[in-house]
Amino acid sequence: MARVLENIGKELLRKNRIATPDFLVVNSVEEARKAADELGYPVVIKALVTAGKRGKAGAVKFAENSKEAERIAKEILSMTVHNFPVERLLVEKKLDISQELYISITFDSSKMMPAVIASSAGGIDIEEIAKVQPEKIIKHHVNMLEGFHLYEAKEIWSDLGLSGGVLQKATAILWRLYQVFEKYDATIIEINPLAITSDGETVAAAILMGVDDDALYRQPGLSDKVEAGSDRAWRPLTALEKEMVAVDAAESYRGTARYTEMEGGDIGFLCGGGGGSLLVYDALLRFGGKPANYTEFGGNPTETKVTGLVKGVLSKPGVKSFFMDANITNNTQTDVVAKGIIRAFQEMNVDPEKFPTLVRLAGVNDGEAKKICLEAGIEYYGDDITMEDAAQLIVDKMRKTYPEEVH
Amino acid sequence: MAILVDKNSKIVIQGITGREASMVTKHALAYGTRILAGVTPGKEGQDVEGVPVYDTLKRACQERELNTSVIYVPPAFAYDAVMEAIGNGIKLIVIITERIPRHDVAKFLLAAEKANCTIVGPNSVGVITPEDRVKLGAIGGDNVERCFVPGEVGVVSRSGGMTAECSWMVKRAGFGVTTSVSIGGDPLIGSPPKTILTMFNEDPKTKAVVMWGEPGTSYEEDVADFIKEGGFTKPLIAYIAGRFVEEMPEGTVFGHAASIIEGGMGKPSDKMAKLTDAGCYVADNFNDIIQILQEVMAH
Numbered sequence: 242m243a244r245v246l247e248n249i250g251k252e253l254l255r256k257n258r259i260a261t262p263d264f265l266v267v268n269s270v271e272e273a274r275k276a277a278d279e280l281g282y283p284v285v286i287k288a289l290v291t292a293g294k295r296g297k298a299g300a301v302k303f304a305e306n307s308k309e310a311e312r313i314a315k316e317i318l319s320m321t322v323h324n325f326p327v328e329r330l331l332v333e334k335k336l337d338i339s340q341e342l343y344i345s346i347t348f349d350s351s352k353m354m355p356a357v358i359a360s361s362a363g364g365i366d367i368e369e370i371a372k373v374q375p376e377k378i379i380k381h382h383v384n385m386l387e388g389f390h391l392y393e394a395k396e397i398w399s400d401l402g403l404s405g406g407v408l409q410k411a412t413a414i415l416w417r418l419y420q421v422f423e424k425y426d427a428t429i430i431e432i433n434p435l436a437i438t439s440d441g442e443t444v445a446a447a448i449l450m451g452v453d454d455d456a457l458y459r460q461p462g463l464s465d466k467v468e469a470g471s472d473r474a475w476r477p478l479t480a481l482e483k484e485m486v487a488v489d490a491a492e493s494y495r496g497t498a499r500y501t502e503m504e505g506g507d508i509g510f511l512c513g514g515g516g517g518s519l520l521v522y523d524a525l526l527r528f529g530g531k532p533a534n535y536t537e538f539g540g541n542p543t544e545t546k547v548t549g550l551v552k553g554v555l556s557k558p559g560v561k562s563f564f565m566d567a568n569i570t571n572n573t574q575t576d577v578v579a580k581g582i583i584r585a586f587q588e589m590n591v592d593p594e595k596f597p598t599l600v601r602l603a604g605v606n607d608g609e610a611k612k613i614c615l616e617a618g619i620e621y622y623g624d625d626i627t628m629e630d631a632a633q634l635i636v637d638k639m640r641k642t643y644p645e646e647v648h
Numbered sequence: 649m650a651i652l653v654d655k656n657s658k659i660v661i662q663g664i665t666g667r668e669a670s671m672v673t674k675h676a677l678a679y680g681t682r683i684l685a686g687v688t689p690g691k692e693g694q695d696v697e698g699v700p701v702y703d704t705l706k707r708a709c710q711e712r713e714l715n716t717s718v719i720y721v722p723p724a725f726a727y728d729a730v731m732e733a734i735g736n737g738i739k740l741i742v743i744i745t746e747r748i749p750r751h752d753v754a755k756f757l758l759a760a761e762k763a764n765c766t767i768v769g770p771n772s773v774g775v776i777t778p779e780d781r782v783k784l785g786a787i788g789g790d791n792v793e794r795c796f797v798p799g800e801v802g803v804v805s806r807s808g809g810m811t812a813e814c815s816w817m818v819k820r821a822g823f824g825v826t827t828s829v830s831i832g833g834d835p836l837i838g839s840p841p842k843t844i845l846t847m848f849n850e851d852p853k854t855k856a857v858v859m860w861g862e863p864g865t866s867y868e869e870d871v872a873d874f875i876k877e878g879g880f881t882k883p884l885i886a887y888i889a890g891r892f893v894e895e896m897p898e899g900t901v902f903g904h905a906a907s908i909i910e911g912g913m914g915k916p917s918d919k920m921a922k923l924t925d926a927g928c929y930v931a932d933n934f935n936d937i938i939q940i941l942q943e944v945m946a947h
Contacts (some may be wrong), residue, residue, distance in 0.1 A: 517842020
């Protein structure tokens with residue numbers, strides 16, 4: 242999923258006839274004050290970051306005048322919201338709200354369909370409402386071959402107790418939001434709150450939106466405005482992670498690779514296969530090992546890609562070993578992987594007989610892989626041991642090599 | 649006996665002329681799987697390893713009787729290929745293609761359901777029934793017997809790679825598999841574990857099942873409920889990977905919708921507790937699968 246920043250999301254809503262408050266994007270205290278003066282007080286100032294739950298993190302605040310706007314802008318610009326440093330602010334006109342509704346659309350994997358979720362009790366406590374007053378929330382699954390009809394949107398709000406002009410307006414918004422969901426290949430859209438103002442207008446006060454990475458090829462208007470894969474990060478990418486993204490993208494047609502830095506750790510870890518990487522990471526922790534990173538590749542990467550990844554794994558400060566553990570491959574050519582590893586060791590001048598190294602690599606062409614590894618002095622295993630056995634062996638090897646450290 | 653595929657499978661590969669599909673065709677034929685036709689538009693008259701290629705699935709169906717399709721076409725064309733298979737009366741579609749837009753997947757899953765057609769995948773590494781030497785997809789590669797030997801244990805896995813590794817653990821324990829199914833790692837798939845377990849329950853040859861689970865979705869929780877309802881009555885040995893993700897920093901949370909839908913589901917530790925409560929054998933270590941299986945199969 243690629244997260245869509247609030248300003249981009251709101252532009253999309255406006256383009257599709259869903260009203261939002263007027264807003265401006267700024268990146269300094271001075272600009273924030275000017276924007277607030279221009280929009281007219283009171284204003285809302287929000288951190289413009291892709292992290293959710295900003296309200297609860299204190300990154301959404303109201304200002305009544307220029308002085309307050311400056312103070313709040315300064316405060317939020319110095320914040321880090323869920324590990325995302327705030328670099329820009331969204332300044333918008335504060336709405337005069339008489340009621341808060343909630344709407345979202347996302348895929349429900351228990352039904353394999355999108356679910357429209359609506360509530361007459363919007364606001365920051367919606368999850369609590371879902372638990373204690375489930376009758377205030379309606380979940381409606383949409384058959385995508387038939388689409389979502391206007392009358393269904395009307396039934397949802399009517400069942401939630403809306404009536405009169407508000408019913409009509411909320412119905413139109415919900416229906417239009419589903420059109421937005423379809424049009425932009427969204428995986429999630431949440432409007433919280435959908436504000437009913439004191440003069441009876443329905444306005445999307447806040448939006449969270451994620452679009453499908455795998456559909457960006459057919460969303461030319463969006464692809465340069467979002468960061469693919471941004472849902473997986475709990476913080477912005479580090480320099481090394483960005484390098485590894487580039488290594489992966491350079492040969493995007495051959496294998497997929499992901500590198501994530503972990504805090505501390507000394508075992509440089511590379512896994513073949515996403516599922517296997519979950520198993521091995523769990524095992525390393527259970528046996529008392531300290532992985533320095535989480536890296537996995539799938540498919541059939543080239544030698545160059547493997548070399549790039551291994552160099553990344555080895556170059557993180559504090560890494561004192563190299564551990565490759567892969568499931569028995571169905572189609573990954575293990576000889577190519579082995580060559581990639583050796584090349585990285587050579588290019589970085591690492592001697593696998595001195596630097597604790599262990600490789601478990603079985604599958605297609607593993608006779609050749611074994612030969613390549615053994616000739617280079619790497620401790621190699623194929624399908625003579627399990628993936629967990631290999632994890633135990635590297636942890637033991639670390640203890641033996643660095644006995645002075647507590648493992 | 650087996651599930652999904654056997655010696656009566658009449659197989660076509662859509663997208664057969666691609667690099668990976670050609671290699672997979674070669675491996676499958678060498679294993680003994682009969683592949684009757686391939687489809688790649690504009691390449692009718694050619695052959696891949698002796699398998700005739702047709703422009704359309706309709707043309708292939710006129711020449712051969714077909715009931716099973718393996719999809720290898722690129723993501724942007726996968727939706728149409730699946731609809732083409734459904735439209736031509738194919739009853740089992742195994743989708744190998746990964747990164748198909750999610751909206752497309754949701755739509756063709758509904759179309760398949762309506763046509764009473766079973767979909768495995770997307771993002772599956774394949775399905776294999778060793779007794780009949782039938783394999784769809786890359787599963788087993790060019791050295792199938794390393795992991796997949798005939799036997800009485802079913803394997804169902806959300807991870808492609810671990811489908812092979814789990815089947816290999818079954819072999820290491822001294823047994824073999826009826827059918828191993830890589831269901832695909834995506835949040836929208838045609839056959840979640842519960843669907844596959846329904847099939848294994850009806851298969852007289854399958855005595856027990858090994859299941860590989862992962863964080864996210866409610867697939868494993870659904871299995872626990874299904875067992876409690878009496879829908880699956882054979883021994884189920886489950887391993888749930890990725891317990892460490894529960895210790896990862898928050899911030900990956902995005903909005904409330906997922907939380908409202910899943911109601912706190914998706915955590916490996918909860919999945920393990922629910923499965924244990926339903927009477928499954930939940931392996932704490934992956935290595936434990938061997939011993940558990942030996943005990944279960946001794947009864």
